[in-house]
Amino acid sequence: MESKSADFKDKENTNRGANARITSGRRSNPPELPRIVPGSPNKPPRGSKETIRRSSNPKGQSPARSFAPISAAALKSLSKSISGATAPQRALDYALQAVKFFEEDEQSGGNSIELAMSLHALAAVHCRLRQFGDAIAALERSIRAPDAGRGTEHALAIFSGYMHLGDTYGLMGRHPESLQAYHTALDLQKKAVGDRDPGVAQTCRYLAEAHLQNLEFDEAEAMCLELLQIHAHIGRPGSVEEAADRRLMALICGGKGQHDVALEYLVLASMSLIQSNGHDLEVAAVEASIGDTYVALGRFDDAVFAYQKALTVFKSARGEDHASVASIYVSLADLYLRTGKNRECRTYCETALKLFTKNEGLIQGSRIPRQQQALDEIISGLTEIAALYGALDEPERAIQLLGSVLDAIEPAAQYNLGQQSAVAAIEAQMGILYYVLGKFGEALVTFKSAVMKIKAASPDQACLPEKKMVFLGLLLNQMGLACVELYEIVDAGECFQEARSLLEQACGIDHPDTIDVSMNLAATYDALGRLDEAIILLQSIIKIKEEKLGVGCEEIESERKRLNELIKERSRQVNPKP
Numbered sequence: 001m002e003s004k005s006a007d008f009k010d011k012e013n014t015n016r017g018a019n020a021r022i023t024s025g026r027r028s029n030p031p032e033l034p035r036i037v038p039g040s041p042n043k044p045p046r047g048s049k050e051t052i053r054r055s056s057n058p059k060g061q062s063p064a065r066s067f068a069p070i071s072a073a074a075l076k077s078l079s080k081s082i083s084g085a086t087a088p089q090r091a092l093d094y095a096l097q098a099v100k101f102f103e104e105d106e107q108s109g110g111n112s113i114e115l116a117m118s119l120h121a122l123a124a125v126h127c128r129l130r131q132f133g134d135a136i137a138a139l140e141r142s143i144r145a146p147d148a149g150r151g152t153e154h155a156l157a158i159f160s161g162y163m164h165l166g167d168t169y170g171l172m173g174r175h176p177e178s179l180q181a182y183h184t185a186l187d188l189q190k191k192a193v194g195d196r197d198p199g200v201a202q203t204c205r206y207l208a209e210a211h212l213q214n215l216e217f218d219e220a221e222a223m224c225l226e227l228l229q230i231h232a233h234i235g236r237p238g239s240v241e242e243a244a245d246r247r248l249m250a251l252i253c254g255g256k257g258q259h260d261v262a263l264e265y266l267v268l269a270s271m272s273l274i275q276s277n278g279h280d281l282e283v284a285a286v287e288a289s290i291g292d293t294y295v296a297l298g299r300f301d302d303a304v305f306a307y308q309k310a311l312t313v314f315k316s317a318r319g320e321d322h323a324s325v326a327s328i329y330v331s332l333a334d335l336y337l338r339t340g341k342n343r344e345c346r347t348y349c350e351t352a353l354k355l356f357t358k359n360e361g362l363i364q365g366s367r368i369p370r371q372q373q374a375l376d377e378i379i380s381g382l383t384e385i386a387a388l389y390g391a392l393d394e395p396e397r398a399i400q401l402l403g404s405v406l407d408a409i410e411p412a413a414q415y416n417l418g419q420q421s422a423v424a425a426i427e428a429q430m431g432i433l434y435y436v437l438g439k440f441g442e443a444l445v446t447f448k449s450a451v452m453k454i455k456a457a458s459p460d461q462a463c464l465p466e467k468k469m470v471f472l473g474l475l476l477n478q479m480g481l482a483c484v485e486l487y488e489i490v491d492a493g494e495c496f497q498e499a500r501s502l503l504e505q506a507c508g509i510d511h512p513d514t515i516d517v518s519m520n521l522a523a524t525y526d527a528l529g530r531l532d533e534a535i536i537l538l539q540s541i542i543k544i545k546e547e548k549l550g551v552g553c554e555e556i557e558s559e560r561k562r563l564n565e566l567i568k569e570r571s572r573q574v575n576p577k578p
Contacts, residue, residue: 088128095122099138116142116157120164132172139165148188155192159185163203166210173420173457175214182207201230201241208248215467217256224249240279243272247286250293259296266290284313288328295335307332323377326355330384337391346392349385353401356381379405383426395433402430421468424453428475435478440485447479466506470513473502477517480524489527496521510544519559531570538563 099122102115119142126135143161146154162185169178186203193199204227211220224245231242246269253262270286273279287310294303307328314324333348356378386401405426409419427450434443454472480495500521503514518541525534538559545556 088125092122092125092129095125098122112145112147113153113157116145116161119145120160123164123168127168127171132168135168136165139168148192152192155188159188159192162188163206170210175457179207179210179214179216179219182210196230196233198230198234201227201234204230205245205248208252212248212252212255215255215465217252220252221249221256224252240273240276240282243269243276243282243286246272247289250289254293254296259293263290263293263297266293280313281317284310284317284324287313288331291331291335295331295338300335300339303335304332307335321355321358323356323381326352327377327381329355330381330388333388334384337388342392345388349388349392352381353385356385379409383429387429390429390433390436395436399430399433402426402433406430420453420457424450424457425471427453428471428478431482432478435482435485440482444479444482444486447475447482451475451479469502469506473499473506473517474513475499476502477513477520480520484524489524493521493524493528496524509540510548515541515544526566531566531573535563535566535570538566 095118098118099115102118119138123135123138123142126132126138139161143158143165146157148155148158162181166178166181166185169175169181182203186200186207189197189200189203204223208220208223208227211217211223227245228242228249231239231245246265250262250265250269253259253265266286266289270283270290273283273286287306291303291306291310294300294306311325311328314322314328318324329348329352333345333352336342336344336348382401382405386398386405389395389398389401406423409426410423427446431443431446431450434440434446451472454468454475476495476499480492480499483489483492483495496517500514500517503511503517507514518537522534522537522541525531525537542556542559542563545559549556
């Protein structure tokens with residue numbers, strides 16, 4: 001069954017990111033073209049003499065098969081066009097020819113699976129042309145073409161259509177629809193091949209990573225637990241695949257703040273890989289993750305030891321100038337910053353920056369890494385170095401690095417709306433640095449761009465995951481502060497009001513972040529002369545703080561004074577002195 005499943009879904013997609021650090025964007029490229037099977041092995045080749053002899057057409061060829069030579073040429077040219085990533089319009093013409101042929105063929109009793117696969121190819125071309133609506137229409141047709149009741153192959157063809165539909169929704173940034181399509185595909189696959197098939201394990205891994213990158217940790221954990229159960233059922237405990245999935249589970253647990261549990265999964269993964277032999281690089285990657293977990297637990301000496309083990313392997317296997325070596329230096333720099341050793345932190349930052357620059361020349365913008373994984377590693381490393389420079393009071397240098405990162409990822413993000421969130425996160429970081437430097441105009445422009453990208457990627461803000469909702473709320477609060485510095489008080493009030501609504505929904509009315517934004521909003525109401533609203537808001541804030549901090553807190557006393565001043569001012573407006 002696994003081989004049939006692989007025909008309908010590219011195995012490379014199912015293994016994306018399991019052995020690498022999770023990055024912020026889902027994909028930088030549209031889905032790969034599915035493998036097209038031009039004919040069933042039980043049928044004679046199209047256009048052969050046997051086919052012509054069986055035709056009832058007086059000319060020796062039925063109308064349904066009159067496109068056979070055109071279709072064969074179209075499929076061959078389409079495959080070359082997609083794999084070479086050239087002439088997308090020409091590839092679209094070939095794909096339309098192939099779909100037309102297989103539609104005619106299906107009407108005369110041909111294989112509907114071939115029609116479905118040609119529609120998958122058409123959708124892939126539409127995605128390259130950023131014609132996402134047409135791609136979705138083609139994929140919905142491909143789902144309707146096969147009949148699940150006609151056997152496993154038809155059911156898996158429908159499964160493939162839903163998986164490609166999820167990928168396309170992901171490219172559009174429509175993550176709820178994307179995840180819904182993936183789960184529908186998983187249900188169909190389970191019915192077709194069983195709950196414990198290796199192909200089901202691949203799909204569970206795919207969904208776990210999708211939920212993880214959407215910051216939905218509980219759903220990701222459920223998928224990963226199911227994945228590990230499949231490994232135990234089919235008798236592959238201690239395998240390399242299981243070790244990779246344990247590392248994925250560790251990432252999920254780390255995202256939930258369960259670092260002790262994450263450490264257990266990483267140790268088990270390391271032991272499995274060591275017993276398998278010949279997986280030194282994978283062991284080193286797990287050791288690096290173990291170091292990160294030790295840092296989160298505050299066990300800095302253990303973290304240094306784990307990083308040094310990973311560093312030794314990467315240097316001997318990949319060379320001292322490899323990007324993986326630079327990534328370990330970044331981790332060590334972060335560790336030393338946490339322990340107050342700024343000099344060592346700066347030294348490791350400089351070393352890592354030199355290696356990243358030497359690897360691909362990204363800072364000068366001269367070229368882009370050949371492999372997407374290398375690009376992701378360099379982008380992640382440069383972003384972390386920029387954050388470290390910001391913490392070291394070097395905001396100008398941090399902004400320069402973040403600008404280089406944007407230059408590297410923006411071309412790919414233009415074709416992947418789902419990756420706009422990654423660009424928005426970098427722009428938000430740049431905006432904060434501009435604000436620290438007192439460049440409030442540049443900060444406001446950058447914040448606006450980041451907010452626009454987040455909203456475009458997730459039009460329905462009510463469906464945002466909790467952490468993304470919190471991020472957007474804090475970003476809007478920072479944007480409001482920039483507006484205040486530029487005396488744009490009305491715009492500031494709108495930003496604070498929207499931020500408060502998001503944080504109340506995600507964190508609750510008594511969360512410190514929600515209270516801080518509410519204070520900013522009350523001050524804005526005061527500046528705008530909306531005293532009634534400011535008084536009501538301050539009264540609610542004081543009530544919440546009294547319940548949490550107690551009546552005699554000094555912080556509450558200052559806010560009571562401010563409330564009394566607003567009440568007096570309001571009374572003077574209502575009853576002015578003669």
